[in-house]
Amino acid sequence: MVSYVLRRLGAGLVTLLLMTLLIFTLVRLVGDPAHLMLPPEATDADRELFRQQLGLSGPLPLQYLDYLVALARGDLGQSFRFSAPALEVVVHRLGPSLLLTGAAMAFAVVTGVSLGILGAVQPGGLADSLARLFSAIGQAAPPFFFSLLFIRLFAVEWRLVPTSGYGTLPHLILPTLALGWYSAAGLLRLTRANLTEVLSSEYVKMARAKGLPERVVLVKHALRNVALPLVTFAASQFGILLGGAVSVEAVFAWPGFGSLIVEAISQLDYPVVQAAVVVSVALFMAINLAVDLLYAVLDPRIRYGH
Template identity: 35%
Template structure:
């Protein structure tokens, strides 16, 4: 328990740094008052709005006010939606969480069998094919893969919807698009780790006891290869979020990604700030969950 309290305490300075970075980017992006007022607004109206928003105060004071508002969950009002920014982002959060979870599941379903098979069939044509496919999967841009999947499975074969969210059929193509790069990376990592594990003494002992091949490989070999895979997934959550931003635009998926892209184009900085904080908390939470999973996979691990 003390370990996790320490980890949670470490989140506070991280969020402070994020808040400062967000504040700086918002300030260098331009004057939000100019966007909120009509083009023919007078200087008096601009100055009055700046005073009402506290933009006439010194920068350090503005940051202090911004930080206090963030602690209270207030990121300002969206001038597009005419309401507080955080509820708008939280309304889109389930869609993004659904897509990210599906992408992780897809990547695990693809990568674990391929990674294990590639290690078992080392230097065979099967291994070379899987390794080559992993490199290709990592190299393909999300937007290109998404468009190709839409053309092939939505337009040509008409197996899945082109865009939107609703049923499981709507989720399959976006999940594959988002999870492919992670699947490729996990496959390569798992192959490397399995090659080390297969020659360990406990694997030879398990075989000598007469255990069947499947049990030796998956119960003993795979389980002892999963720790770096969990670490890799946690590290790549931020990359997964970045991929989801592109995927949500390609498939018109109504999540945070599509929201933040439209907010950046419109320079709706209140929504951009709220999106960045929610995404940061998602990434931090994923890394905390990864720490918990270490103990589940290997009970010998202790936390100090």
């Protein structure tokens, strides 16, 4: 297990280096911050001096080497726009995004798995019909559509929750529902399909023939065997939700990570964009590694190399 983790960390480090090289090159193709941040009357000499102050005047290979040396020390640069460490800016805005994504993921898992179980246990019944309707609506439109719809209904018409903002539980409700509905619909369909197949399998019929209570059959024998695909899907959805939160954050004026990246790109704030990519890649690698290790807990037959 330890050797497996070390191999994954080594592969992750290589991936991280490749991503830093890619984003370091791409952001410099977008534009020159000297033209954006200096007034139109600035001379070429002023712009060159400005680039020197920001460390953007040397050849790109040397700039990248300096960036890697600083990165090894934990220094991701200074934000051009905020005049603060880029990592500090990113981490400050990452918290609200993780809160929103975590809440949306919890809503998706609880709602999707619960409705999927009801649909599999009572196929063709009222609960199954409602679950199918929930799934169809959830996958029929993107999150920003539900964001606008929920604001219109629950905030403007019925005045139940705030239209936008951040900081309290009522502010979290609508963004959570808008962002998490699509993933909940996917988990519902996956849970229902896998559980329906498992409930018709021979070993479940044998468990029932032994006189085991239906609750024990469902939890111990059926759900345990559909846990792996559900965990895999949920882990992939977490990354999708974190990336897809940009539109929801924009609609609800949520001060999150996605909106920061958009602002940094539009302002040509190279250090913030690069820091955001580094943090995102590290976060996704940590999630994937945690999921892989969780597989061994859920299924003792899975063994990683020693």
